[in-house]
Amino acid sequence: MRRFITRNAPGYTFLLPWLIGFFLLTLGPILASLYLSFTKYDMVSAPRWVGWDNYVYMFTRDRRFWKALHVTFSYVALAVPARLIMALAVAMILDKGLRSISLYRAIFYLPSLLGSSIAIAILWRQLFAKDGAVNAVLSFVGIDGPSWITDPNTSLYTLVVLAMWQFGSPMLIFLAGLRSIPKDLYEAAEIDGTPAWRQFTRITLPLLAPVIFFNLVLQTIDAFKTFSSVFIISHGNGAPADSLLFYTVYLFNEAFSFFRMGYASALAWVLLVIIAVFTGLAFLSSKYWVHYENERD
Amino acid sequence: MVGLTLRNTGKRYGALSIIQDLNLDVRDGEFLVLVGPSGCGKSTLLRMIAGLEDITDGTIAMDGRVVNDLPASKRELSMVFQSYALYPHMTVAKNLAFGLENMKVPRAEVERRVAEAARILQIEKLLDRKPRQLSGGQKQRVAIGRAIVREPKLFLFDEPLSNLDAELRVQMRAELASLYARLGTTMIYVTHDQVEAMTLASRIVVLRAGKIEQVGTPQELYTRPQNLFVAGFIGSPKINMIEARLTQGNDGLEATARGFRPFRIPALSTTDTAITVCVRPGSIALGTGAVQAEGTVRLVEYLGNETLLHVQLASGQILLVSGKEQGATKAGDTVTVGFELSDIHYFDSNGQRVEPLQHEGLLQ
Numbered sequence: 001m002r003r004f005i006t007r008n009a010p011g012y013t014f015l016l017p018w019l020i021g022f023f024l025l026t027l028g029p030i031l032a033s034l035y036l037s038f039t040k041y042d043m044v045s046a047p048r049w050v051g052w053d054n055y056v057y058m059f060t061r062d063r064r065f066w067k068a069l070h071v072t073f074s075y076v077a078l079a080v081p082a083r084l085i086m087a088l089a090v091a092m093i094l095d096k097g098l099r100s101i102s103l104y105r106a107i108f109y110l111p112s113l114l115g116s117s118i119a120i121a122i123l124w125r126q127l128f129a130k131d132g133a134v135n136a137v138l139s140f141v142g143i144d145g146p147s148w149i150t151d152p153n154t155s156l157y158t159l160v161v162l163a164m165w166q167f168g169s170p171m172l173i174f175l176a177g178l179r180s181i182p183k184d185l186y187e188a189a190e191i192d193g194t195p196a197w198r199q200f201t202r203i204t205l206p207l208l209a210p211v212i213f214f215n216l217v218l219q220t221i222d223a224f225k226t227f228s229s230v231f232i233i234s235h236g237n238g239a240p241a242d243s244l245l246f247y248t249v250y251l252f253n254e255a256f257s258f259f260r261m262g263y264a265s266a267l268a269w270v271l272l273v274i275i276a277v278f279t280g281l282a283f284l285s286s287k288y289w290v291h292y293e294n295e296r297d
Numbered sequence: 298m299v300g301l302t303l304r305n306t307g308k309r310y311g312a313l314s315i316i317q318d319l320n321l322d323v324r325d326g327e328f329l330v331l332v333g334p335s336g337c338g339k340s341t342l343l344r345m346i347a348g349l350e351d352i353t354d355g356t357i358a359m360d361g362r363v364v365n366d367l368p369a370s371k372r373e374l375s376m377v378f379q380s381y382a383l384y385p386h387m388t389v390a391k392n393l394a395f396g397l398e399n400m401k402v403p404r405a406e407v408e409r410r411v412a413e414a415a416r417i418l419q420i421e422k423l424l425d426r427k428p429r430q431l432s433g434g435q436k437q438r439v440a441i442g443r444a445i446v447r448e449p450k451l452f453l454f455d456e457p458l459s460n461l462d463a464e465l466r467v468q469m470r471a472e473l474a475s476l477y478a479r480l481g482t483t484m485i486y487v488t489h490d491q492v493e494a495m496t497l498a499s500r501i502v503v504l505r506a507g508k509i510e511q512v513g514t515p516q517e518l519y520t521r522p523q524n525l526f527v528a529g530f531i532g533s534p535k536i537n538m539i540e541a542r543l544t545q546g547n548d549g550l551e552a553t554a555r556g557f558r559p560f561r562i563p564a565l566s567t568t569d570t571a572i573t574v575c576v577r578p579g580s581i582a583l584g585t586g587a588v589q590a591e592g593t594v595r596l597v598e599y600l601g602n603e604t605l606l607h608v609q610l611a612s613g614q615i616l617l618v619s620g621k622e623q624g625a626t627k628a629g630d631t632v633t634v635g636f637e638l639s640d641i642h643y644f645d646s647n648g649q650r651v652e653p654l655q656h657e658g659l660l661q
Contacts, residue, residue, distance in 0.1 A: 185384060191374065
């Protein structure tokens with residue numbers, strides 16, 4: 001034991017800042033939130049154990065919980081495919097060998113860097129407002145657009161468009177994936193008289209499947225956790241008419257507007273389980289559609 | 298089957314010219330090999346014929362019809378790639394059938410052709426495997442199979458054997474030769490390996506820096522190379538090149554080459570006084586010959602059926618000498634090497650072949 005310590009002490013000393021951060025700021029709060037999810041806790045008086053009450057209430061009586069789930073699932077179902085398709089489309093255009101590709105890559109990545117910033121969310125409000133830029137453009141072609149952001153029927157779509165616009169990081173990964181498909185395969189296909197669409201569906205997509213899978217999992221997790229842009233655009237409470245009541249926004253409100261920390265912790269754990277289930281499903285499905293080059297049989 | 302005509306064909310990338318002003322006729326049903334060092338443009342030329350590269354100058358015609366703007370898929374040809382270019386996510390059977398499905402060939406016909414190709418190439422047992430489960434030689438067979446099933450008028454091969462090990466390469470070379478004998482389809486084959494070229498070709502095209510150096514049968518290239526480049530490129534071990542100066546003596550042309558005793562040569566179809574005399578290693582013998590030189594053996598390479606000697610002359614030049622009966626020679630021995638006038642290839646100061654007007658005796 002002593003030898004173990006003397007031998008490894010320098011290493012652990014260097015690891016110490018990270019270890020402290022991990023235990024104090026990550027693992028600690030995670031475990032604490034698990035405990036709190038079984039309590040009633042308003043941050044003033046001490047937590048009071050209530051057993052499964054928070055979870056029972058959530059699933060049986062909390063209609064806003066179900067609304068938040070509905071909004072979030074709708075968003076994930078729309079935003080993830082939209083962003084992936086956009087990312088793949090742009091990656092394929094860049095892969096065709098544009099000049100100054102690195103410049104375009106940087107430009108296209110920019111929205112992803114800015115995307116989650118408060119400024120962009122505020123900009124988005126302006127763009128899709130009744131008198132915003134989008135309607136100004138539409139008015140040229142004679143369309144009198146609604147107030148996209150404040151209309152509960154359209155508000156979610158403005159966020160889907162925002163998600164699409166932030167296609168940068170999956171695009172870069174797609175681009176790397178496309179680059180790794182040997183050019184010979186397309187040339188062989190060309191000589192074989194394979195139409196472009198069939199080349200895409202029969203060669204590009206199958207060979208890109210591992211990358212698509214990776215992006216799908218990452219973007220799905222990301223989409224479930226979308227917060228700051230929605231928070232700004234929905235005035236912090238899911239407005240209009242709870243149409244932007246994302247799960248994270250609801251959770252935040254429960255925790256920091258109503259100080260129902262116990263209940264918010266329970267919400268957080270349910271979200272974790274949801275994300276885990278979706279990721280697990282993706283992995284289970286992957287063996288039917290993801291082909292790995294170096295797979296062993 | 299198809300004949301191919303290239304007229305003033307060229308390929309430029311901006312200012313960079315890869316192929317220049319190339320004229321070539323590929324005969325119907327012949328096995329034409331394009332050979333040359335790396336960067337000579339042979340693969341580019343093949344890809345231009347395939348339709349994978351634009352033709353920037355001149356024309357390429359198939360059976361008299363200019364195909365410059367015809368897409369690759371309409372040229373009725375198959376191509377075998379160096380990398381095999383097998384679709385990694387498809388089984389061997391699917392790889393073979395993929396092109397036919399594009400052509401909307403009926404299902405029964407697809408199955409018949411796949412089975413036939415698999416039988417010819419002996420890959421019937423591999424049909425359900427994925428490419429990653431195949432060895433290099435098996436992948437190569439599948440790649441060739443994919444070319445066969447389309448029943449093309451023209452086969453193109455882009456260095457198909459260069460990823461195989463030496464033994465397999467010899468085996469596949471023989472199989473390609475028998476495949477050609479069986480199908481009789483026009484084949485154009487790119488390689489940098491002159492042995493492959495010599496063994497497979499009906500005719501060989503030697504390319505250098507985008508230009509044709511010589512076109513001919515393997516025998517023609519070996520026995521009558523038209524210039525120094527072809528002489529040096531075709532034949533293994535490599536031909537010996539000896540620089541010589543000519544002086545007009547009273548009774549004929551006398552050649553002096555460093556390290557050699559002066560020798561008389563027949564009148565040549567050139568007035569150059571600086572020429573190159575080339576002799577194949579197999580034409581040089583120890584102790585005999587009309588033209589002789591003294592040298593020291595630096596290296597003995599025993600190859601089984603023959604022995605290759607590296608003999609250094611007084612001039613410092615190394616001559617390669619190959620023969621069967623040199624087993625007793627050791628490194629360090631002093632030897633006399635010699636060859637006959639009839640074995641000499643003459644090249645003028647521009648490296649072009651010149652012919653002796655008649656053979657004459659040795660100046661003593």
